[in-house]
Amino acid sequence: MEHIAKIEKIVAGGKGLARPAGGKVIMTDFVLPGETVRIREVREFSGYIEGELLEVLSPSLQRIKPECAYYGECGGCDLQHVHYGPQLEIKKTIVTEAMVRTGISLPAEGVEDAVPSPDQWEYRCRLRLKINQNGHLGFFKKKSNRFVAINNCPVATVPVNSALVELQTTGRLKGLAENCNEIELLQSPVDRKITLVFRLIDKKPPTAEIIQVISGCTHLDCIGYKTGNKFHHLIPDQKLSPLSQKISLPDHKQTCTLSWTAGCFSQVNEEQNEQLVQLVCRLAGEVQDTSILDLYCGMGNFSIPLALQGAAVTGIELNRESISWAKRNAESAGVICSFFATDVDSSLRQLIQDRQQVNTIILDPPRRGIGKAAGLLAKLEAQQIIYISCDPATLARDVATICDQGYILRKLIPVDMFPQTHHIESVALLEKN
Numbered sequence: 001m002e003h004i005a006k007i008e009k010i011v012a013g014g015k016g017l018a019r020p021a022g023g024k025v026i027m028t029d030f031v032l033p034g035e036t037v038r039i040r041e042v043r044e045f046s047g048y049i050e051g052e053l054l055e056v057l058s059p060s061l062q063r064i065k066p067e068c069a070y071y072g073e074c075g076g077c078d079l080q081h082v083h084y085g086p087q088l089e090i091k092k093t094i095v096t097e098a099m100v101r102t103g104i105s106l107p108a109e110g111v112e113d114a115v116p117s118p119d120q121w122e123y124r125c126r127l128r129l130k131i132n133q134n135g136h137l138g139f140f141k142k143k144s145n146r147f148v149a150i151n152n153c154p155v156a157t158v159p160v161n162s163a164l165v166e167l168q169t170t171g172r173l174k175g176l177a178e179n180c181n182e183i184e185l186l187q188s189p190v191d192r193k194i195t196l197v198f199r200l201i202d203k204k205p206p207t208a209e210i211i212q213v214i215s216g217c218t219h220l221d222c223i224g225y226k227t228g229n230k231f232h233h234l235i236p237d238q239k240l241s242p243l244s245q246k247i248s249l250p251d252h253k254q255t256c257t258l259s260w261t262a263g264c265f266s267q268v269n270e271e272q273n274e275q276l277v278q279l280v281c282r283l284a285g286e287v288q289d290t291s292i293l294d295l296y297c298g299m300g301n302f303s304i305p306l307a308l309q310g311a312a313v314t315g316i317e318l319n320r321e322s323i324s325w326a327k328r329n330a331e332s333a334g335v336i337c338s339f340f341a342t343d344v345d346s347s348l349r350q351l352i353q354d355r356q357q358v359n360t361i362i363l364d365p366p367r368r369g370i371g372k373a374a375g376l377l378a379k380l381e382a383q384q385i386i387y388i389s390c391d392p393a394t395l396a397r398d399v400a401t402i403c404d405q406g407y408i409l410r411k412l413i414p415v416d417m418f419p420q421t422h423h424i425e426s427v428a429l430l431e432k433n
Helices: 084-102 158-170 208-214 270-284 303-308 320-333 344-353 371-380 392-404
Strands: 002-010 016-018 025-028 036-044 048-058 126-131 137-140 147-149 180-187 194-200 222-227 230-233 243-248 255-260 291-295 312-317 338-341 360-363 384-389 407-415 425-432
Touching: 002 048, 002 084, 016 036, 025 036, 084 392, 084 407, 126 158, 137 158, 158 180, 158 194, 230 320, 243 270, 255 303, 255 320, 270 303, 270 360, 270 384, 270 407, 270 425, 291 303, 291 344, 303 312, 303 320, 312 320, 320 338, 344 371, 360 371, 371 392, 384 392, 392 407, 392 425
Parallel strands: 025 048, 194 222, 291 312, 291 360, 312 338, 360 384
Antiparallel strands: 002 016, 002 036, 016 025, 036 048, 126 137, 126 180, 137 147, 180 194, 222 230, 243 255, 384 425, 407 425
């Protein structure tokens, strides 16, 4: 069945919402608020219908021609059809509505404007690609397993694209799909060197023949694979070349260099990550001689800058590889931090049992959020909690739990880590009531 409907708004997930007369809500991709569109029903759920855009009958003035030849096919970007300014407004609205739906009292000034990315294109220094049976690289079409081969990704950095083109055009990955269905290309922000990571199916590394062919790529500086979060080099005599980023503190009087391997988490947008770190440091305020608990601390992305400003930082992270690099980064920066490789939930319970108190809690959990452990945070009696999230829905859920424990949401700031997509990073500042 087809419908002609007007798009009301863009909701979480980047889809446009429409309400045809007398019918269910319809959700569809690649539309903008105010547009009249023709939609075909694809699948019906209990509360809405998933639709496919057939035609834009009345386009928005904000609509533009997408830059990418694969847009709408590869399953990656979903906001290239709109100018960058309105992209930021859409993301601010998504964050706001997530909070309102959960019943959270917004700060007096509301949700702040999204912090724009310094680069809207060529910003991704990490790209994960599928491999097909012919050794071609690409992505799956959105919500399908249909492979879409690509030769270029306009949101990836120039070095990442150079490596992609070389691998794609030389056929060096042919025969790899039997035990590897994905590769990851990572660029080191400091020296722009590229690391290739094989994501294995059966934990069996590629054959010596394939490694020899791939090691001849001029755009690759390091080749390896991961087991769990441990990165392994595939070329024995290859010198360890960690990924690194130099970060300036808010006053720009100090800098630190953070290093890590492909086994650690790092943000995909290096310049926006620096702005994110500076924002968190500003929200933390005067931290000299205060205690900070950094949950999901990774390789020290926030811990090291805060320690350089005089805080006594304790970092908790389950990934042992990340903790190893956090300790190295602290030593390199000349600061003393305490880092522990353990899970956050049990650590919080132990800290509460030991009656530990901290001034500030920083947490940057994975997309699923902190979940039930959010109810434990208040028992540490921190004066403030700074929550960094890449998912507005789980952020809203966890912030509601924290507010129920006696905290007030003072600031909420979207940070656009992922231009051209609906994804949005957010930073919430909560203060003890």
